[in-house]
Amino acid sequence: MNRKILGFLPFLIFVFLCVFLYQGLFGNPRELQTGRLGQAMPSFNLPDLMSDQKRWTEKDLLGDVYLMNVWGTWCPTCIAELGYLTRLREQGVKIVGLYYEQAYDPDFGDHFDIHALREEVQMMLSRAGNPYQFNILDLERTLALDLGVSGAPETFLVNKQGTILLHHTGDINQRVWRNKFLPVLEELRSEN
C-alpha cells in the first residue's frame, strides 16, 4: 500500500509541474498592479495640457467616479484605444487624461515645444476621437511615479472619495472593459 503511493509520487510531481508551467505560459508578466491600490489618489498640482493658466489638483477630481488614462501621442497603443475610450465617454464615463511626455526629458528628446505638442494632441484627438474631459500635463512624470506608472497606456479607476480601485496596464478594449472594469463599476452603482 505504502509502496503504491510512493510509486505514484513522481507522477503527481509531474502533474503539479505541468499545471504550474502551463499557467506560466499564459500569464501576463506585464500585468502589474500599483502599490497604490485601495489608497487615495496621491496629491498633485499640475498644469492643464491645453492652457498655461489652468492647474489641477487631486481635490478637483473628488466627487466623481472617473478613469485616469495615462497616454501620449508617441504611444501607438494609446492612439489605438482612443476610439473605444471615446465610446465609453459617450456612454457617460468620465475620463481624465494624464499626459505622459518623454521629449521634455533631455535624455529622451532633442527639444520640447509645448505649442507644437498642443497642436499635435488636438490633431490626434480630432482624428481618432476625444475621450477626455481634460488632460493633465505631467512633464516631469512626478504623478506618474507616485501612481506607479511604468509606461503608457495605463488606466486607473478612481471612486468619488478619490480611492484608487483598479489599475490596468495596456489598452482598454471591450473584453477588458467587460471583465475588469464593469463588475467594479456595477458594485459602485449598487452601493449608491
Added chain:
Amino acid sequence: MKIRNVILLVVILLCSASFSEAAEDKYQFKSKEQEQTFRELTLELRCPKCQNQNIADSDAVVAKDLRDKVLTLIHEGNTKQEVIDYMIDRYGYFVHYQPPVTPATIILWVLPVVIVILGFGFIVFRQKKAAKKQLWSAEDEKMLEKLIQQYQRKERHS
C-alpha cells in the same frame, strides 16, 4: 602576434574603464556611503517596464525616473530601506528583487527545507530498514549450520 593581442586587450580595458567613469560622473554624491547605497539600490530595484533588468541596467524612461528618484531620496538623507519602501509603496513588491515573506511567498523558504528534511528522512529510513535485514540471531546461526551440514552430507553421499 602575441604582443599585438596584449596591446589590443590593454586598449579595450582602458576604453571600458573610461566608459564606466563617464557613467559615474553623471551622478554627484556627498559621501562614499551615499554612492555605495545608490549603486546597491539601482542594482536591487527592478525596472517595471523592461522586466528582468534592474534600473541601473535599463534604458527605459521609467528606469531613468526611478534612478533619479533614488538619487533625490538619498540626497535627502533617506536610508536604503526607506528608499526601498518608497518604491514598493508605488510599484508594489515587484520592484524589489528580494521578495517579502508573506503567506503567499512563504513556500519559497519552506519548500527547500522540507525537501532537504524529506530527503534525509528517506535516507535514514532506508538505512534503518537495511540494518534490520542484517540482524543475525543465534537461531539463524543454527539454521545455517544445519543447512551446511545437510549439504556436506549430500556431497559425501554422492
